[in-house]
Amino acid sequence: MSNVSDVIIVGxxxxxxxxxxxxxxxxxxxxxxxKSEYIGNGGSSxxxxxxxxxxxxxAELPLVMYGVKNLWxxxxxxxxxxxxxxxxxxxxxxxxxxxxxxxxxLTNSAAxxxxxxxxxDYKEAQSICPYLSDEVIGASWCPTDGHANxxxxxxxxxxxxRRLGARFVSGAEVVEIRKLGGRARLxxxxxxxxxxxxxxxxxxxxxxxILETVGLRVPMNPALLECLVTEDCPPMFYQMxxxxxxxxxxxxxxxxxxxxxxxxxxxxxxxxxxxxxxxSGSAPGTCRGIIKYFPVLRDLKIVRTWAGWMDxxxxxxxxxxxxxxxxxxxxxxxxxxxxxxxxxxxxxxLAQLAVGETPxxxxxxxxxxRFKVRT
Amino acid sequence: MSAVxxxxxxxxxxPAQDDxxxxxxxxxxxxGEIRRAVHxxxxxxxxxxxxxxxxxxLCQGQTCARLVKSIVARELGVRSLEDATARAPMRPIEMxxxxxxxxxx
Ligand SMILES: Cc1cc2nc3c(=O)[nH]c(=O)nc-3n(C[C@H](O)[C@H](O)[C@H](O)COP(=O)(O)OP(=O)(O)OC[C@H]3O[C@@H](n4cnc5c(N)ncnc54)[C@H](O)[C@@H]3O)c2cc1C
Numbered sequence: 001m002s003n004v005s006d007v008i009i010v011g012x013x014x015x016x017x018x019x020x021x022x023x024x025x026x027x028x029x030x031x032x033x034x035k036s037e038y039i040g041n042g043g044s045s046x047x048x049x050x051x052x053x054x055x056x057x058x059a060e061l062p063l064v065m066y067g068v069k070n071l072w073x074x075x076x077x078x079x080x081x082x083x084x085x086x087x088x089x090x091x092x093x094x095x096x097x098x099x100x101x102x103x104x105x106l107t108n109s110a111a112x113x114x115x116x117x118x119x120x121d122y123k124e125a126q127s128i129c130p131y132l133s134d135e136v137i138g139a140s141w142c143p144t145d146g147h148a149n150x151x152x153x154x155x156x157x158x159x160x161x162r163r164l165g166a167r168f169v170s171g172a173e174v175v176e177i178r179k180l181g182g183r184a185r186l187x188x189x190x191x192x193x194x195x196x197x198x199x200x201x202x203x204x205x206x207x208x209x210i211l212e213t214v215g216l217r218v219p220m221n222p223a224l225l226e227c228l229v230t231e232d233c234p235p236m237f238y239q240m241x242x243x244x245x246x247x248x249x250x251x252x253x254x255x256x257x258x259x260x261x262x263x264x265x266x267x268x269x270x271x272x273x274x275x276x277x278x279x280s281g282s283a284p285g286t287c288r289g290i291i292k293y294f295p296v297l298r299d300l301k302i303v304r305t306w307a308g309w310m311d312x313x314x315x316x317x318x319x320x321x322x323x324x325x326x327x328x329x330x331x332x333x334x335x336x337x338x339x340x341x342x343x344x345x346x347x348x349x350l351a352q353l354a355v356g357e358t359p360x361x362x363x364x365x366x367x368x369x370r371f372k373v374r375t
Numbered sequence: 376m377s378a379v380x381x382x383x384x385x386x387x388x389x390p391a392q393d394d395x396x397x398x399x400x401x402x403x404x405x406x407g408e409i410r411r412a413v414h415x416x417x418x419x420x421x422x423x424x425x426x427x428x429x430x431x432x433l434c435q436g437q438t439c440a441r442l443v444k445s446i447v448a449r450e451l452g453v454r455s456l457e458d459a460t461a462r463a464p465m466r467p468i469e470m471x472x473x474x475x476x477x478x479x480x
Contacts, residue, residue: 001380037379037457038421045425151425155417162416168381170418191378231433231467255428275460280476283463287474298474301467303433 005029005167007354008187008196010174010210011203012036013044014150014340015332017157018347019200021079023354024164031194032166033187035173035206040154042204044340046276046308047150048227048249048261050240051341054090054110054117054142057317059365060338061113063345066361068144071344075148081156083148084254088238090145091129093136093293099244103140110142117142129237131296147240147251150340157347174203176213183328184214198354200330205272205311207333214326219314219371220334224270225261226282226307230300232256247289258300262286268312276307310337320346320366322353330354331368381416385451388414398446399439401432406446413450420444420459430459433467 007023009016012034023030036042051072053064068087076082094100103119110117118141125139126132162168169189177199178186187194201207205222232255242249250260264282283305291298313319313334322330332350339346349359394407404427417423420430420443429443430436436443440459448456464473 001382038419039381039416040425041421155422155426159416162381168416169378170381171378189378230470278463280463281478284473284476284478287470288479291470291474298471299469301433301469302464302473303435303467304431304462305464306462 001167003031003192003194005031005194005196007031007198007200008033008194009200009202010187011042011201011207012039012158012168012170013042013202013204014040014154014157014343015044015335015347015350016200016202017154017161018343019202019332019350019354020166020168021157021161021164022348022351024161024166026351026355028355030161030166031196032161032168033172033174033189033194034168034170035203037171039158039168039170040151043308043310044154045151046227046306047340048259049147049150049251049253049340050249050338051085051148052090052142052145052240052338053115054092054140054145055106055242056110056338058109058113059317060342061110061115062361063349064342065115067342067345068146071348072146072148075153075344079156079160081152081159083153083156085146085148086238086251087144087146088240089128089141089143090240090242091125092140092242092244093125093132094138094244095135096137100138102244103138107140115142116144129239131236131294133293133295136293145240149253153340153343174210177210177329179214179326184326185328198328198330200332200350200354202332202350204333204335205309207311207331211331214329216323216325216331216368218319218331218334218368220311220336221268222270222272222309223267223312223337224276224279224307225263225267225310225337226278226286226305227259227261228283228286228302228305230258230297231303233300243289243293247292248286250290257303258297260286260290262289270309272309276309278305278307310335312336314371318346318366319368320349320353320363321368323368325368379418381418385414398442399429399432399436401434402428404429409443409446410450413447418451419456420447423447424459435461
C-alpha cells in the first residue's frame with residue numbers, strides 16, 4: 001500500500017480520530033499513525049467524560065460552547081454510534097461560605113463569557129438533584145453542561161473515519177518528522193516512512209518528543225489523573241457533578257454505573273510511560289469526597305479504578321496552531337485535562353487548519369508562540 | 376510490538392449459529408456482538424471491551440476474558456493476543472469501606 005496521503009495525523013486519541021474523521025469527510029486521503037497497539041489508549045479512553053463549559057478557561061469557553069451548541073447534540077447520529085451524551089446540566093457544589101465564594105468567582109467569569117450559568121441555593125439544587133447531602137448550602141448551575149462516554153466517542157470517531165477510508169496504523173511509533181524542500185513532509189516510524197502534504201501532531205503529552213525533531217517544543221508536563229467506576233444501579237440522576245474544592249467530579253452513565261474522578265494533590269509527580277498506574281490513595285480519597293456530598297451512594301460497590309496522563313500546558317490551555325516556524329505542520333496538543341469536551345470543536349478547527357481554511361472560531365489564544373520568556 | 380494496518384482485510388462478517396451465545400454474563404454481551412465489533416475495526420480485546428463493556432461488569436472479566444480473547448483472535452485469524460489490563464480492586468468493594476483506608480487529612 002502506498003504510504004503517501006494528503007494528511008498524516010500522529011496519535012489516535014479523540015483529537016486525532018476526530019480530526020481524521022472531519023478530514024476524511026471532506027474527501028481527503030488521511031493516514032493516522034498510533035504508537036500504542038490500541039486505538040484511543042491515551043487519556044481519551046481514561047477520562048471522566050465531562051462535557052463542561054462552566055469552569056473552563058475564558059479562552060477555551062467559546063470553543064466548548066460552540067461544540068455543545070453545534071456538534072455534541074448531533075454527534076451520535078453523525079457518527080452512527082450512541083456516544084451516550086447527556087445534557088442535563090452541571091452542579092458544582094459548596095458547603096461553606098468559602099466554597100460559595102469560589103463558586104461565585106467561577107460563575108461570574110463564565111457568565112461574562114456569555115454562558116448561562118448562575119448560583120442557586122440548596123433548595124433549588126435539591127430540586128434538581130434530590131440525592132444531595134443536606135450539608136450543601138449552594139451550588140453553581142449550568143443547565144447546558146453534560147457528559148458523554150469517552151471510550152465510545154473516541155472509537156466512534158475512529159470507526160466513522162475508517163469507514164470513510166481513513167487508514168489507521170496502530171503499533172506505529174513516530175520517531176521523527178523530516179522536512180523536504182523546507183516543509184514538513186516525511187513521517188518516520190520505527191519501521192516505515194510515510195509522506196503527506198500536511199502533518200498533524202496530536203500525540204498528547206508525548207507530542208514534544210516528535211515536535212523536537214523539527215525544533216519545536218510546547219511547555220507541558222505529564223500529570224496523573226485517576227478515576228473509578230461503581231457497579232450499575234437504577235437511574236438516579238444524570239447531571240454532571242463537581243465541587244468547589246474539586247474533591248471529586250463525575251456522573252451516572254447510561255449503563256447505570258457511576259464514574260467519578262478525583263485529585264490527590266500529587267498529580268504532577270509522575271513518570272510518563274507504560275500503563276498509567278492507579279495509586280492506592282487516590283480512589284479512597286475520591287470515595288470520601290463523594291460520600292460527603294452524596295451519602296446515599298456509600299454502599300455502592302467500586303468495581304474498577306484506573307489512571308491516565310494529561311498533558312498539562314504551562315498556561316493550562318492547548319496549542320491549536322500551524323506554527324510559523326515549520327510549514328506543513330499542524331499542532332493539536334496540551335489539552336491540559338479538559339480535552340474531551342472540547343474535542344469535536346478542536347478537531348473541526350484542526351481539520352480546517354490542515355486544509356488551509358480560516359477556522360470557524362478565532363484560535364489566536366492557542367498559538368504555539370504565545371509562551372514568552374520572562375525577561 | 377508490530378504495526379497493524381487497520382485497513383487489513385479480515386473478510387466479511389459471516390453470521391454464525393452460535394452468535395446469540397452470551398459470552399460476558401455480567402454485561403450480557405453475545406458472541407455475535409464481539410465478532411461484529413472486530414469487523415468494525417476493533418482489532419484487539421482492549422478496543423472490543425471499551426466498545427461493548429464485555430469484561431467490565433461485576434466480575435471484571437474473571438469469567439469471560441479468555442473466551443473473549445479467543446473469539447477476537449479467531450476472527451482476526453491471529454494466534455495470540457494480549458490480555459486486557461486488570462485493575463484494583465480485586466473484588467467489588469463498597470465506597471464506605473474503600474473510603475476508610477485511614478488516608479486524608
Ligand atoms: C483521568 C482523566 C480524566 C479526565 N477527565 C476529563 C473530563 O472529564 N473532561 C474533559 O474534557 N477532559 C478530561 N480529561 C482530559 C482528556 O482525556 C484529554 O484532554 C483528551 O483525551 C486528550 O486527547 P488527545 O487525543 O489529545 O490525547 P490522547 O488520548 O493521550 O492521545 C494521544 C495519542 O498519541 C499517541 N502517541 C504518543 N506518542 C506517539 C508517537 N510517537 N507516535 C504515534 N502516536 C503517539 C498515544 O499513544 C495516544 O494514543 C481527563 C483526562 C484524564 C487522564
